[in-house]
Amino acid sequence: MKIASYNINGIKARLPALTAWLEEAKPDVAILQEIKSIDEAFPREHFEDMGGYSVETHGQKSFNGVALLSKYPLEDVMCGLPGDEEDEQARYIEATVVGDQAVRICGLYLPNGNPVPGGPKYDYKLAWMERLRTRAKELLSKEEIFFMAGGDYNIIPQAEDAARPEDWTEDALFRMDSRDAFRRIVNLGLTDAFRARNQAAEQYTFWDFQRGSWQRNDGIRIDHFLLSPPECADLLTDVGIDKEVRGREKPSDHVPIWIELAA
């Protein structure tokens, strides 16, 4: 089962690029972030027709929004991250797909958190990460379920995950409180799928639209897959970053990442 994640930064603007990539990469499941669309405006029929995908969205006007595309039926869909009834931002969607075995797919768009310090957005980011940790713990307690949490984490886990780490030390994506919160999630026993199988330098998933970041390869690795232990991690057979997508016509600032599971 090939599972991909792609922050598309707007479904309307990205429809041609997203379609072209889906047709060549052929993921069984695609987790999308920043669809920037309400559910009613998402072109679900387009994906049903072009790829035989089932489509579930958790959208919002103008900002955020996540979606799941799957060649398998999407079962037991859950929209929204538990733990805060007041939270109206559309950043989380979960569903089960059954291939050779069942996998719980968690698609997430973790808050950016800037500006820091002292901003309410940063407090929201840290609180959201604690809610994610709680949810992951809950899924881990259901021992019969393998789960995979993928998406735009807005976290640079280590210095080697940035071309210029010194530029990010005070940023919400890299400051120590953020990385500690990410590590608390990983330390539940989850596996960073990409680093488990690829130790190469300069493996990035995001290049800012500004300052010629792509041309200078001034990137960061902030899109991740975390796999539950040991079952889901043991199923991992391959990983990748579709970097070349960033150099195409009308690209997103993120590129797709993917994993292969023997499931």
Next chain:
DNA sequence: ATGGTAGAAGGTCTA
């Protein structure tokens, strides 16, 4: 220190 770009909007807000 500032502003640079992009998207959903059709004014700013978010990143």
